[in-house]
Amino acid sequence: MAETTLLKAEERDKTGKSLARAIRKNGQIPCIIYGNKKEPLAASLNAIETLKLYNSGKMLSQLIDVETSKGEKFKAISKDVQLHPVKGNIIHVDLLRLGDDARISVEVSVSFISEENSPGLREGGVLNVSRYTVELDCPATNIPELVEVDLTGLEIGATVHLSDVKLPDGIVSAVTDRDITIASIAAPKSAEEIEALDAADAEAPEAAESSEGGEETESTKEENSDTSDPEEKE
Incomplete structure (x- = not known):
């Protein structure tokens, strides 16, 4: 059966975008914990430990032992992990609090x-x-x-x-x-089918080469001249 992992959650009273940015700069990830008929709990998770779990590929299927800064312990599972659209790092996590008999x-x-x-x-x-x-x-x-x-x-x-x-x-x-x-x-492919696929693969690079070297269109010029940082467009 699936193993569990421990995440410590630092409880917080306030929410908001400015606070979330400050939390991330401090090496933490904003988190909301809900479920099991209890009030939603705003918290923050250690970024390194959370990223380690995410990179394991099991974050959305592995049971998590949560321990809050106020000493509360319970089991949870990740329901949503939001990533930065450019950097790809985790910017927010939703955890579902589980009861003893939860399915x-x-x-x-x-x-x-x-x-x-x-x-x-x-x-x-x-x-x-x-x-x-x-x-x-x-x-x-x-x-x-x-x-x-x-x-x-x-x-x-x-x-x-x-x-x-x-x-x-x-x-x-x-x-x-x-x-x-x-x-x-x-069924395995016949020799004729394999030859046809090989021929199609051989023709593809030739077709690509023939399409190169044409005039630069206005849209291409605009794309090539756009060197702005994608993060500035957020």
């Missing part, structure tokens, strides 16, 4: 196993992946690290749906109006 919907990564036991793949078939993640409804304290899709016995033309995957007890698909297609095994 949540999270995106969980898909992993394919036993490819060597798939007759279709052994015969040269191609695994076409439709979904690299699936949305699951699960207890907040029982979030899977990933969903394993066993390809054993699958022939060319086979399709794998989420309903074909054995999920842990108490965990179901968060999508209830349809069965999610995860992957399929397609």
Whole structure:
């Protein structure tokens, strides 16, 4: 099951853009914590620790142990992470406070196993992946690290749906109006198809070269002359 990580939240009484900027300059990230039938709590998180969690790729699916500056402890999960449009750094985080019996919907990564036991793949078939993640409804304290899709016995033309995957007890698909297609095994391309693709790839650079060297249009001149800092346009 998914591990948890600790984030310390410094509670604050005031909000606003000017205060948020000051918080960021101080190495913190503005945060709002809500849910579990409690009043929203304005806080700030350590930027380094938050970025470390974000870079792990698990921030929106990993359970977080929150400890506030006033000593309150509870579990939460990230519901929204806002990034700076130019710099790409985190500028705000929304955390959902969770109760003991809470259920949540999270995106969980898909992993394919036993490819060597798939007759279709052994015969040269191609695994076409439709979904690299699936949305699951699960207890907040029982979030899977990933969903394993066993390809054993699958022939060319086979399709794998989420309903074909054995999920842990108490965990179901968060999508209830349809069965999610995860992957399929397609027939290998014929020699003629491969040759046609190679020919198309060879023609593409020639077409690109023939289009270069033309007259510079007004729009191109304007684009080339625009050297202003994108941050100044915010």
